[in-house]
Amino acid sequence: MTESETLSLEAPALPESPQDSALAEFAAAACRRLAGGILGTTGSGLRAVIEAEVRALQAALGDSAELHGVAAKHPPRFDRRGRVQVLTNPVMSHRNPLAPPLVHHHDGDESEFRVTLPLQYQGPRNSLHGGYVAVLLDDVLWHAVRQMAAGVSFTRELTITYERPVPLFEELRIIGRVTTIEGRKTFAEGEIIAGEAVCARARGLWISPKSSA
Numbered sequence: 001m002t003e004s005e006t007l008s009l010e011a012p013a014l015p016e017s018p019q020d021s022a023l024a025e026f027a028a029a030a031c032r033r034l035a036g037g038i039l040g041t042t043g044s045g046l047r048a049v050i051e052a053e054v055r056a057l058q059a060a061l062g063d064s065a066e067l068h069g070v071a072a073k074h075p076p077r078f079d080r081r082g083r084v085q086v087l088t089n090p091v092m093s094h095r096n097p098l099a100p101p102l103v104h105h106h107d108g109d110e111s112e113f114r115v116t117l118p119l120q121y122q123g124p125r126n127s128l129h130g131g132y133v134a135v136l137l138d139d140v141l142w143h144a145v146r147q148m149a150a151g152v153s154f155t156r157e158l159t160i161t162y163e164r165p166v167p168l169f170e171e172l173r174i175i176g177r178v179t180t181i182e183g184r185k186t187f188a189e190g191e192i193i194a195g196e197a198v199c200a201r202a203r204g205l206w207i208s209p210k211s212s213a
């Protein structure tokens with residue numbers, strides 16, 4: 001998967017300003033907090049969460065100075081026709097509320113995400129849902145692959161080993177690295193680490209289609 005393939009096909013027609021991007025990301029963050037609040041509170045606690053988010057959104061809509069100093073993590077990018085390209089990836093996009101709030105680094109041959117996951121990603125009690133374990137590992141391995149391999153590559157095979165539950169509510173390091181490149185094939189591996197413990201491991205194969213080689 002490439003970044004351009006995760007961009008919305010139904011792109012908004014008009015260019016947007018950096019403040020518009022910041023507002024979109026601010027609204028996405030409010031949606032994430034609402035999702036956590038809806039699942040994790042009820043009664044007056046839930047009302048308080050909703051009220052706080054509605055107030056903050058109204059303030060930001062009414063006066064862009066409310067967002068002063070809030071820089072968009074993904075500032076606007078435009079295609080050749082001047083249409084804004086919206087990064088919609090459900091793992092990486094800061095304006096997609098489904099995506100967790102990841103911080104991404106790449107260093108040498110290693111990609112790393114850091115993230116603390118809230119309640120809406122829960123599978124077993126206090127632990128990350130196994131599907132999200134796979135999806136996060138897939139994305140970090142793919143990021144490592146795209147640094148090392150020329151052209152577009154797609155996940156062909158992905159094997160996950162669930163060593164122990166991946167905790168919610170504490171910082172995780174999600175790491176991927178390339179192990180071998182053989183022509184169109186790139187093999188990668190990685191892990192999710194909480195504290196000092198490796199909770200899950202992944203290895204996989206990415207292939208660049210014949211047409212793009």
Ligand SMILES: CCCCCCCCCCCCCC(=O)SCCNC(=O)CCNC(=O)[C@H](O)C(C)(C)COP(=O)(O)OP(=O)(O)OC[C@H]1O[C@@H](n2cnc3c(N)ncnc32)[C@H](O)[C@@H]1OP(=O)(O)O
Pocket residue numbers: 001129131132134135138154155156157158184185205206207208209210
């Ligand atoms: C709750 C949330 C739910 C979450 C759920 C968890 C989701 C987890 C995340 C999921 C992921 C999400 C991420 C996403 O969303 S990425 C999108 C998901 N992935 C795809 O859609 C990819 C679909 N597949 C394809 O399009 C094609 O298969 C591609 C393009 C990849 C390759 O097509 P192509 O026709 O070009 O390839 P080929 O068949 O000629 O093969 C090329 C060469 O490779 C060799 N080869 C092949 N296989 C193996 C192998 N196993 N071990 C060793 N070698 C192998 C093969 O023999 C050949 O060698 P050679 O003959 O050239 O020597």
